[in-house]
Amino acid sequence: MVSLFITGSDTSVGKTILTTILASYLADRMPGKVGIFKPVQSGRGDWEYYHQQLTTHQTPDEICPLYFSTPLAVPLAADREGKNVDLGLLWQSYQNLKEKYQVLLIEGTGGIGSPITWEYTGADLARDWRLPTVLVVPVRLGSMTQAISSCALARERAVDLRGIIFNCVQPYTEEEIYDFVAPDRLALLTQVPILGVVPCLETFHDREELKLIAAGLDLGLLGFD
Numbered sequence: 001m002v003s004l005f006i007t008g009s010d011t012s013v014g015k016t017i018l019t020t021i022l023a024s025y026l027a028d029r030m031p032g033k034v035g036i037f038k039p040v041q042s043g044r045g046d047w048e049y050y051h052q053q054l055t056t057h058q059t060p061d062e063i064c065p066l067y068f069s070t071p072l073a074v075p076l077a078a079d080r081e082g083k084n085v086d087l088g089l090l091w092q093s094y095q096n097l098k099e100k101y102q103v104l105l106i107e108g109t110g111g112i113g114s115p116i117t118w119e120y121t122g123a124d125l126a127r128d129w130r131l132p133t134v135l136v137v138p139v140r141l142g143s144m145t146q147a148i149s150s151c152a153l154a155r156e157r158a159v160d161l162r163g164i165i166f167n168c169v170q171p172y173t174e175e176e177i178y179d180f181v182a183p184d185r186l187a188l189l190t191q192v193p194i195l196g197v198v199p200c201l202e203t204f205h206d207r208e209e210l211k212l213i214a215a216g217l218d219l220g221l222l223g224f225d
Contacts, residue, residue, distance in 0.1 A: 001098055002223045005131035007108040007122050009146035013138040014167030016046050019107050020053075020204045025214030026103050026224065028207075032057060035101035038064040039090040039125070040109055040116060043071025053204070065093040074109055075118045085117045094129065103224075106131065112150050112159070123157040133161050134195065134222055139168045139180050144189075147181070151190040162221045163195035171200045193221060 004022070008015045019036065027034045036050045041064050050063050066089060068077035078085050097104050108114070108122040112135065115121050126133045133154065137147045147164060154161040166181055177183075183194045196217035204210065 001102055001104070003098070003104045003106060003129075003131055004222055005106045005108060005126045005129075005133040006136065007112040007126065007133060007150075008136040009111055009138070009143065009150045011110040011114070013111075014136045014169070014198065015107050016049065017167055017198060017201060017204065018134070018136050018165055019050075019105050021198065021210045021214045021217075022105055022219075022224075024207045024210040025219075026105075028211060030102055033102040035097050035104045036063055037094065037097055037104055037106045038109075039093070039106065040064070040066040040068075040074050040085065042068040042074050042077035042109070044069075046107060062093070062097065065089055073115055075115050087117070087120065090125075091129070111146075113153050121157075123153050123159050126154075126159045127157050131160065132223055133159050135161060135164045135192070137164055137166050137181065139166050139170075139172055139177050139197070141180060143181050144186055147186055148189055151192050161192055162223075163193040163218065164190070165195050165217060166197045168198060168200040193218070195219070195221060 006015050006019050023034055023036060035058060038046050038050065051058065051060050066086065068074065068081055068083065070077035070080045072080065074085060109116065110122065112122050116125060135150055137143050151161065166183065177197060187194050198213055
């Protein structure tokens with residue numbers, strides 16, 4: 001069984017895009033054996049999309065066992081709604097899904113340093129669950145700093161960070177991509193492999209296009225040969 005934690009250098013950087021790409025690629029090779037897990041979500045978006053578009057064989061509670069309607073950081077959303085973040089529930093939900101699927105794609109909330117409780121972050125979850133992790137970094141000004149900081153946090157928390165994947169938030173030329181994130185130099189600075197670049201996508205509905213993008217990524221380091 002292979003699990004992969006998909007996190008980001010910040011919120012809204014392309015985690016859902018990468019999860020969709022990987023799910024499309026892997027489900028074609030292992031029908032019915034690929035699951036998607038969003039342990040906790042605050043505000044509408046990801047689990048609704050996954051349930052409607054990718055994983056009709058999973059119930060909403062299987063995809064996301066802990067949901068808050070307030071679109072704020074998870075512990076703040078929980079405080080506003082007078083609820084608790086039950087880490088035990090998240091762990092048990094993960095264990096249940098591991099028994100059902102050969103591959104489990106786990107999308108984190110926000111960035112790798114985003115809090116799940118006031119004492120626990122996405123990095124802590126990746127470490128404690130011993131999850132191979134990939135970091136999604138957007139191609140834009142300032143992303144190098146975010147990537148370096150995110151990799152430093154991953155290293156400090158002993159996260160098994162396998163690589164970085166860049167996501168183009170706009171259509172860019174190769175020269176523009178280099179100007180924003182300098183992949184070869186960033187790999188030296190972070191000591192983390194660069195696994196590829198996802199081009200700017202207008203929609204996620206062309207599964208053949210998504211599978212071609214996945215085939216162009218270095219998925220071997222993520223456990224997908």
